[in-house]
Amino acid sequence: MPKxxxxxxxxxxxxxxxxxxMLTQMEYCVAQAGNGLQALAMLAEQTFDLVITDLRMPELDGIGLLRQLREQNNEVPVIVVTAYGTVESAVEAMKYGASDYIVRPFELDAVTASVQRxxxxxxxxRENRYLRQAVAQGWQGFIGNSPAMQQIYTQIQQVAATKTSVLIQGETGTGKELVARAIHNASPRAKELFVSINCAAIPADxxxxxxxxxSKGAFTGANKERVGKFELADGGTLFLDEITEMDIGLQAKLLRVLQERSLERLGSNRTITVDVRVIAASNRNPRQAIVDQKLRxxxxxxxxxxNIALPPLRERREDILPLATFFVEKHARDFGFASHGIEADAQACLQAYSWPGxxxxxxxxxxxxxxxxxxxxxxxxHLPSDVLEDMAPAQAQAQSPTATLGSLNQQVEQLEKQLIGQALSQTGDNKAKAAQLLDISERSLWYKLKKYFPG
Structure with a gap:
């Protein structure tokens, strides 16, 4: 771990x-500032894990330094140092956000305990801040007991307890990050951070x-040090989503970090050792990505x-309705509605749809x-038109396996006519709202009305 x-x-x-x-003997890296103003300047350019400040100083005292840091939303822990007999002032500083105080003359044990706390x-x-951001983004747990998902659950349990690297394959929307989080949560690293980064969403540099x-000055705009995702995930798990979209040159640097378990920040020659479990994912076939020179x-x-290969939803259709019910109930709660479920004909449409997403x-x-x-x-x-279009051929085939093209068209037209009638009934014959329910334009609706309801 970095010092x-x-x-x-x-x-x-x-x-x-x-x-x-004292702090160097405890194996910490130590920097010094002669007053509060100098400390503010250093804190603006460099990241520190802890500040230990004297309470009484000229120009800007410890409480003033503490106030300005908190006004800048800098949450670095601060320990104030006070002389014996002025402990009341230190307690006052804690009201402004100080983490602790130590009294001079120093006792090694007291300093050690305070610093560690x-x-x-x-x-x-830091972890709570990161977790709040993760929760704000939101994610759902697994739903489904199909044989395909049971196999996934078994694989998660098998690999979670190890340090083994994992590659998750699956189409977009199959839940690759959910699998990665499940592996982390079931692992000995669960108390540490799960850090996720989408390699396709960020330019290579x-x-x-x-x-x-x-490090500060590594490039234009690098005004202070910044901790990378590898350091942030130290002791935990780093999830690299869409790994095949990472620049091929950067992949070489990633490989070196994975092999050596150490890295150097940009602009620095200081080696930092990290203990990170890496889980990667891709919606591409990785072997084809190698052929296409997208993956080293x-x-x-x-x-x-x-390797964990996630099945697409169309290959585990028995999970569609439990998932749909779960999402309906969740969104109903979010909007303050009472959930009334899904009608049988809508359920049939959902099960017949191909679910490309x-x-x-x-x-x-x-x-x-x-x-x-x-x-x-x-x-x-209430379902989009593309879902209904998948349903019509399925109904026609189920009713007449030997149906001709002409009878198939008739089935489609019959279903369209039925849906338009229901939409107009639900909206009180309001054409604009009916078109919105059917997920088609008003112009298309008027065309179909003339076709199916002439005169």
Whole structure:
């Protein structure tokens, strides 16, 4: 793990030197500032894990430094140093956000305990901030007991307890990140961070700094140090989504980090050792990606120690209705509606649809249906037209396996006529709202009305 850095702020050089010796013996990296203003300047350019500041200093005292840091939304833990007899002032500082205080003359055990507490607090604050962001993005757990998903659950349990690298394959929307999170949550690393990054969403030059971090001055705009995702995930899990979209040159640097378990921030020659479990994912066939020079072969073998292939939703149709019901109930709660379920004909449409967008498409479609239904029972009029188009051929084939093209067209027209009639009935013959329910333009609706209801 990289050494933690502590900034000591005191206007007395001897006090700064004394704390530096004590903290260095504890194997921390130590920097010094002679006053509060100098400390603010250093904190604006560099990231510290902890600040230890004297309470009484000229120009800007410890409380003033603490106030300005909190006004800047800098949550770095702060320990204040006070002389015996002025503990009341230190307690006052804690009201402004100080983590702890230590009293001079220093006792090694007291300093050690206070520093360890403050660093633990800082780590918890960083993790909570990251987790709040992850929760805000939202994600759902697994739903489905099909044989295909039962096999996935077994594979997750098998690999979770190990340090093995995992490569997850699956079409867009199948839940690759859910599998990665499940592996992390079932592993000994569950108490540490799960850090996710989408390699397709970030340009190569920025992705490198996001992964490995950078030092001040590494490039234009690098005004202070930044911790990369590998360091943030130290002790935990790093999920690299869409790995085949990563720049091929950057893949070589990634391979080196995976092999050596160490990295250097951009613009720095200091080696940082990390303990990170890497899980990668791709919606491409990785072997074809190697042929297309989208994925390094050596990186593929390094990541593909354990492979999990997620089935598309169309290959586990017995999970469609449980998933749809789950999403309907969830979105109904979110919108303050009472959930009234899904009508039988709408269920048949959902099961007949091919689901090119997989579970993600189903979740979004059910959210739309809940909005359109206003919390009432979801019918076929609340489903998009492409879902209904898949249903018509399925109905025609089920009723007449030897049906001709002419009879198939008749089935499609019959279903369209039925759906239009239901939509007009639900909207009180309002053509605009009926077209919205059917997910077609008003112009298309008027055309079909003339076709099916002439005169």
């Amino acid at each position: 933690q850095t502590i900034l000591v702020v005191d206007d007395e050089p001897k006090m700064r030197r004394l704390l530096e010796i 403050a660093l633990r607090l800082g780590k918890m604050q 920025i992705l490198e700094s996001e992964l490995f971090g950078y 072969e050596d990186l593929f073998y390094r990541l593909n120690v354990f 997989n579970v993600r498409e189903l979740a979004n479609m059910m959210e739309r249906a809940v909005v359109l239904s206003g919390g009432k029972t979801i019918g076929i009029g």
